Amino acid sequence: MAAQPQDQPQLQPKDIVKPDDQSTWETAWQKGVTPWDAGDAQPSLKEAVKSSGLDLPSSGRALVPGCGSGYDLIYIAQATGLSCLGLEIAETAIKKASQLIDEAKAKNSNIFASISNQDFFTFNPSESERFDLVYDHTFFCAIPPPTRKTWGTQMAALVKPGGHLIVIVYPIFSPYTPEGPPYYIRPEHYEELLAPNFEKILDKVPEVSSPSHVDKERLVVWKRRV
Ligand SMILES: C[S@@+](CC[C@H](N)C(=O)[O-])C[C@H]1O[C@@H](n2cnc3c(N)ncnc32)[C@H](O)[C@@H]1O
Numbered sequence: 001m002a003a004q005p006q007d008q009p010q011l012q013p014k015d016i017v018k019p020d021d022q023s024t025w026e027t028a029w030q031k032g033v034t035p036w037d038a039g040d041a042q043p044s045l046k047e048a049v050k051s052s053g054l055d056l057p058s059s060g061r062a063l064v065p066g067c068g069s070g071y072d073l074i075y076i077a078q079a080t081g082l083s084c085l086g087l088e089i090a091e092t093a094i095k096k097a098s099q100l101i102d103e104a105k106a107k108n109s110n111i112f113a114s115i116s117n118q119d120f121f122t123f124n125p126s127e128s129e130r131f132d133l134v135y136d137h138t139f140f141c142a143i144p145p146p147t148r149k150t151w152g153t154q155m156a157a158l159v160k161p162g163g164h165l166i167v168i169v170y171p172i173f174s175p176y177t178p179e180g181p182p183y184y185i186r187p188e189h190y191e192e193l194l195a196p197n198f199e200k201i202l203d204k205v206p207e208v209s210s211p212s213h214v215d216k217e218r219l220v221v222w223k224r225r226v
Contacts, residue, residue: 017182019144022089022119029092035181035212036138037068041075044206044219045137048166049079052202054221056164057082060132063158065120066139070097073135074104074113082133083112087120121150123158130160137168141185145178152193161226165198170217187218198222 013035016028028034049056058081064073067086077084088094097115105111120139134155143151159165169187176186187203194200202221209217 012181013142014179014182017142019146019182025090026092029090034068038071038210038212039069040210041071042137042168042213043208043210044168044213044217045072045075045135045166046079047206047208048202048219048221049076051207052219052221054164054202056080057132060160061085061129062133062135063087063131064135065123066136066142067097067115068093068138070100070113070115072137073097073115074100074111076133076135077111077113078104078108080133081110084114085131086113086115087118087123088115089117089119091117120154121147123154125158130163131158132160132163133166134159134163135166138170140167140190141171141181141183143183145183148189148193152197155194156197156224159198159224161224163224165194165222165224167220167222168213168217169220170213172216172218187220190220194222198224 011033013028013033016024016033018024060082062076062082062084064084064086067073067088070086073084073086076082086097094115094117101113101115140151155165167190169190173184177184200220201223204219206217206219
């Protein structure tokens with residue numbers, strides 16, 4: 001009997017996204033291979049903002065590198081009042097996020113959110129444009145491991161002294177393997193990069209995780225040393 005479509009293994013981001021070709025991100029978006037896209041803000045982000053007890057900023061600027069459709073970006077703008085900028089390199093994601101931002105602004109004109117077609121690694125704002133809050137969900141696991149050191153130096157350059165970096169450490173699989181989605185991570189992979197410039201002020205398993213994240217994530221917040 002001929003193989004049926006439902007018998008075919010589902011494509012995963014690691015089958016499409018290649019470390020030496022950033023245009024493969026657009027391919028993943030065009031093929032709809034976007035399992036990271038929850039269609040809503042992450043519950044762990046909501047916990048960080050609403051019930052962590054942390055003194056997160058309520059004015060200033062926030063950055064979401066690799067923001068995808070922008071659900072988390074829009075949530076941060078709505079919930080904190082910060083002016084939020086998302087960075088993306090995939091046209092399809094940019095179109096989707098722009099549309100969602102427009103819809104959110106139509107409902108609430110006090111939302112300040114935008115998206116820019118820019119590579120995180122070459123993003124170089126002036127000192128006065130540094131951010132009060134930066135948020136990473138599934139961006140760190142999306143970048144090739146040899147670029148992680150630069151991710152750390154970029155975060156130190158982009159977060160203002162005294163500013164915050166919220167990291168959803170996901171997906172945590174044991175044992176560690178360098179196989180995707182697109183790259184696996186361990187909590188300690190962030191530590192070695194951030195500890196020289198940031199103090200860790202929260203590290204916990206979130207009270208509520210989205211179904212795909214149950215038992216596979218930690219909510220970690222870092223404060224940039226002055
Ligand atoms: C795994 S997805 C996560 C999207 C989003 N953070 C979310 O949680 O829904 C990673 C995103 O980062 C984008 N991306 C990859 N490398 C990038 C880079 N160097 N600069 C900016 N965006 C990048 C990809 O296009 C993709 O949309």
